[in-house]
Amino acid sequence: MASVQPRLPERVATARSLARGCWSAFLDYETPKVIVVRNRRLGVVYRAVQLLILLYFVWVASGARAALSRRYVFIVQKSYQDSETGPESSIITKVKGITVSEHKVWDVEEYVKPPEGGSVFSIITRIEVTPSQTLGTCPESMKIHNSTCHSDDDCVAGELDMLGSGLRTGRCVPYYHGDSKTCEVSAWCPVEDGSSVSQFLGKMAPNFTILIKNSIHYPKFKFSKGNIASQKNDYLKHCTFDQDSDPYCPIFRLGFIVEQAGENFTELAHKGGVIGVIINWDCDLDLSESECNPKYSFRRLDPKHAAASSGYNFRFAKYYKINGTTTTRTLIKAYGIRIDVIVHGQAGKFSLIPTIINLATALTSIGVGSFLCDWILLTFMNKNKVYSHKKFDKVCTPRHPSSSWPVTLALVLGQAPPPPSHYSQDQPPSPPSGRGLTSGQGADQPLAVQPPWPCPISVPPEQMVDTFNQHIRERLPVPEPSQQDFLPTNPKGLAQL
Template sequence: MAAVEPKPPGTSAAQRLARGCWSAFWDYETPKVVVVKDRPLGVVYRAVQLLILLYFVWYVFIVQKSYQDRETGPESSVITKVKGISVSEHKVWDVEEYVKPPEGGSVFSIITRIEVTSSQTLGTCPESIRVSNATCDSDKDCTVGELDMLGNGMHTGRCVPYYYGPSKTCEVSAWCPVEDGASVSQFLGKMAPNFTILIKNSIHYPKFRFSKGNIASRKDNYLKHCTFDELSDLYCPIFKLGFIVQAAGENFTELAHKGGVIGVIINWDCDLDLSASKCNPKYSFRRLDPKHVPASSGYNFRFAKYYSVNGTTSRTLIKAYGIRIDVIVHGQAGKFSLIPTIINLATALTSIGVGSFLCDWILLTFMNKNKVYSHKKFDKVCTPPRQATASWPVTLALVLGQAPPPTPHHPSGRPPSPPPGLGS
């Protein structure tokens, strides 16, 4: 007869642990209501509930309107048009000359001051004294073919007198004369505060299929005789340049002399549960460039106008200072939706339970009768199984060797007799 193969040690204990865990998995837990007659604790409980309720009712639902489905960042188009005439010391300036670029986009510049270097031709001339290592005492200080990326041209190897004063600089092959050697400043900003700027803006929220523009739907010549006013002419988006600069909190003369960037912000916050007439644009103005940083204060750019004289190509170099306008459009729209309403209501009802959690923690931690409360709150009810099995905590203790083995069940209700051979 074959010998019975011994079972590996611990196999029965592991099986008991598995059966105990499987049995505990199907246990059901239900809350037990315990009424605690304690006035201070009741005040804390109701105060926490009230604060949570006020937060959800006032802030979440009224202020944030969390019952709405929302869409941010509307699709937007901007068209601009500037009108006005200005004069400088030498000429009259119209829109075609002082607005760059002329296409009428959301970003454009209005030139208010220029430094003009006229009649530049390709040749040789002294380098600008502002360029580092440009000053010299003799030709030995100038290297032939040297090219400074911050300069105006290539060195010829000669040291020549500067345009004015006793200084000398290295000669360069470039557009001559260089800018700071012969530039003349002209101020165009005398009439600039009266320039008018039309900002035509239309927005679209595709999720809600909602579109609107910032110009009144009128068939008369309304735009020819109106200017923007927040109260009386909200849908006349014609702004004077002086008004925009003043609304941004800037001094016009200073800004026109050094240049700067002004943002025109159009905000479309729309509650689409209301009528379309309640969805109106809100305008704000502020300076965008770093005003108080000396290294990069102001705004300027360069461009040139080319022409030919007796077959020789010449140009007029213009360094322009101006006011750049950036039109920025943003906003959000919201409309009632059942899904966010249900989600936020469920969150509110769940959050009210924070009061119970806080009061339970106070009872179990700080109050004198915390053991009594713990005994009243936590009960364990066991239904008699068909065959007695150890609960999974007892089984776990058996496996770890932390508890005595269970007493076997005897049909007669009496403990089993000891095996023969053991003491009487």
């Protein structure tokens, strides 16, 4: 006779049943519940939100080409392209022209600093010259703080002012002109404001020509291009820049650059300033190479209206010897127009990966319309409780003593309930309560199917209801439901919303 298997304890059996239920629930597939609500106002809101999202993504994906030529709309990114910003760039500049001042004729070698022809250079338009400076002692400039004096006691020998011209000797001497006195210094004499002479070089400067040779390279796409057209050798000798007729002749008049920056040339030549020449290479590499063209813009970069730092100037000196022994120099304080050539841009080309990513983002964003409309229905609609009842199905557990927790777990996991020994005739399940209709309630209250135990919003799954109902019928008589306890069977569903 076979041995009888020992019966497992109740808790072990319940734990195994719980594990099987969890594993079964893990392999289940869940799908959203779709409800059609026939409400024109809500439908208009839903479709309007979807339309706005689609228009945004369509504009981003296909409208960028038009946006490049119509910058007044807004900056748009081509979301279907792989892009690269900041091209590798080289710049070569060359200035040509002559001008005159009160005392001499100036050529390129004298008024362009530095002469190497890089992306930043200055064109001198006015100078203050202090000629024949030699090393010696002379009065300090009155522009220096605490330089004025009345006697030698006001000057400290060996004192050095970092903003001054030299080392003080301790003597108080008459100034270069007038009755004032300043402390004597050991420096290059005479100091700058003692005998400087101003000369204006900007009379013919508006006609100076500037060649800006620029080439760019996008390494990701292996694309290179320059801003000079491949024509005859003498092409650049007879052309000047024109956006319509000669866009690939990068020779600009200095007066044209200042005018395009919105500045007055005479005022700028006297005080100096910084003008930016911006070259923009925005290229759609899905098109032909001829569609990738440089766009030039000009603007002033330095603070024009700042009284403490307006204008632009710098100093340099020219050294020579007299009789081969005495070192002499000419100090020049130069005011001019500094040109900064700035190159930037972005290239894009179709790529499958960003296309898929942005398409998925667009489709996901359309769900915002459903979220918004659900929020409106659940919050502001008159029959929001009916909609909530239809949209959400919740599992409700019976109210039993603590000893009946295996029944609750089994019902939640969709398993068969434990043996009916837990119930007795003297302790039936709690009567229904919640939001169901009673005979005395009006028709305005939301309708709900009465389950065999309390459920404030919805009903449990059919399998659980049938299993539990079968068990209850064996123990308790089931009263006949009234006509008001049923949901309306109108096939139009929520058409009355």
